[in-house]
Amino acid sequence: MRVERDQLGVVEIADDLAYGAQTARAVLNFPISRSRLKDEPEFVRALAMVKQAAARANLELGVLAPEKAQVITAITDQIIAGQHHDHFVVDLIQGGAGTSSNMNANEVIANLGLRAMGHGFGEYRYLHPNDDVNHSQSTNDVYPTAIRLALLHRARALTTALEVLALAFRNKATEFAGITKVGRTQLQDAVPMSLGTEFAAFAATLADSVRQITAASEGLRVINLGGTAIGDGILAPEGYRARAIAALSEISGFDLTGADDLFAAGYDQGALVQFSAALKSAALRMSKIASDLRLLSSGPRAGLGEIILPPVQAGSSIMPGKVNPVIPEMVNQVAYAVVGNDVTVTMAAEAGELQLNAMEPVMLCRLLESLSLMENAANTFRTRCVDGIVADADRCRALFEGSLALATRLSLDLGYDRTSALVYRAKREGIGLVPALVTEPDLPGDLVANLTGTVQRKSA
Incomplete structure (x- = not known):
């Protein structure tokens, strides 16, 4: 064990742990969730990117010694590459507006840097977590900047998963293009359509969700780095902000810009709200599609049964042969979780007060969870369900021929009132609209052929 001291007293830390006193206290204070910083590698990398950008700016301005800047850069490069993450042990949910997370990064970088310089952990007179690693910074600009970087990285993975899922639906749309079926509104027979058209609409909805998430991500590129504690840039030298943001853009690969008003950016989390809303919208759309697939595959004998979902597991411990739509059900539940996270x-x-929002940790935690749930759900939805969907063309045809879905098209020839009378007669007699139409007097002989032929051509 080694002994470290902070303003609250003495803390004992195991010799092989690279974090320091503030991190150790945070571990004791916040045993809250099952998620720690190391469980979110993109956020750990984001913190390291911010620290490296700050070191570069401080070096250029002559406020950080070259040896210290060099070792900070070397250690953060290693963290960005995925090393040393086990030392990031603070719970994601924490009080202090992210100070524990920031200090976890500062202490780990300092201690690993000390070891690289030939010193022992805790010998901070040679490289200090606050005075050197955190130079020209505050938690209040480091932490929200790192949040945005992590979300930008994770958003890329989600939009890719949604794009591939949309492509899977487009492929099915092509495969099912020639299958005529009943289109339904309010769960009632409406007008003819093709099964391919239905699946193409699913693809279009997902593609629009990608556009919405991408647009919302643009707001995350605006950061408050350089504002330090409340937006006035206290303790940051002149020229630091521009240099740090430029360095961070280069390191992260994102084109980042500084907020117009750093005081507002210190407490306003509107960009996170908009991003969360885009995730919620996409989750709800996936859920709607999943629910439609459950309906279309219902039965298989006593429901719609127009499509067959791949059987991925047995559906009951008591009903032999039953297979449930478990993958779409999973998608539904992910959507409910994302909606809760958005709340x-x-x-x-809304809880931002005066010059700071201290509730950013739970926002980060819930947004990262939504991104992870949605990415996993989209990939599983595609590979375990959509790719294996089979159309039951005979069932689609039988339901279509026995339905009243041609009524809307027929009203162009016979008018609304006469067509309505035909529909009611077909319902009373339990027959389809075409059989009812055939027995009607005074109708053009080619009306039925033209009517069904038009539908088939449009469906194709």
Whole structure:
């Protein structure tokens, strides 16, 4: 064990742990969730990127010794590459507006840097977590900047998963293009359509969700780095902000810009609210599609049964042969979780007081969870369900021929009132609209052929 001291007293830390006193206290104070910083590698990398950008700016301005800047850069490069993450042990949910996370990064970088310089952990007179690693910074600009970087990285993975899922639906749309079926509104027979058209609409909805998430991500590129504690840039030298943001853009690969008003950016989390809303919208759309697939595959004998979902597991411990739509059901539940996370983000954003929002940790936690759930759900939805969907063309045809879905098209020839009378007669007699139409007097002989032929051509 080694002994470290902070303003609250003495803390004992195991010799092989690279964090320091503030991190150790945070571990004791916040045993809250099952998620720690090391469980979110993109956020750990984001913190390291911010620290490296700050070191570069401080070196250029002559406020950080070259040896210290060099070792900070070397250690953060290693963290960005995925090393040393086990030392990032603070719970994601924490009080202090992210100070524990920031200090976890500062202490780990300092101690690993000390070892690289030939010193022992805790010998901070040679490289200090606050005076050197955190130079020209505050938690209040480091932490929200790192949040945005992590979300930008994770958003890329989600949009890719949604794009591939949309492509899977487009492929099915092509495969099912020639299958005529009943289109339904309010769960009632409406007008003819093709199964391919239905699946193409699913693809279009997902593609629009990608556009919405991408647009919302643009707001995350605006950061408050350089504002330090409340937006006035206290303790940051002149020229630091521009240099740090330029360095961070280069390191992260994102084109980042500074907020117009750093005081507002210190407490306003509107960009996170908009991003969360885009995730919620995409999750709800995936859920709607999943619910439609459950309906279309229902039965298989006593429901719609127009499509067959791949059987991925047995559906009952008591009903032999039963297979449930478990993958779409999973997608539904992910959507419910994302909606709940959006509520948390919304309320936490409202909780900003005066010059700071102290609730950013729970916003980060819930947004990262939503991104992870949605990415995993989209990939599983595609590979375990959509790719294996089979159309039951005979069932689609039988339901279509026995339905009243041609009524809307027929009203162009016979008018609304006469067509309505035909529909009611077909319902009373339990027959389809075409059989009812055939027995009607005074109708053009080619009306039925033209009517069904038009539908088939449009469906194709």
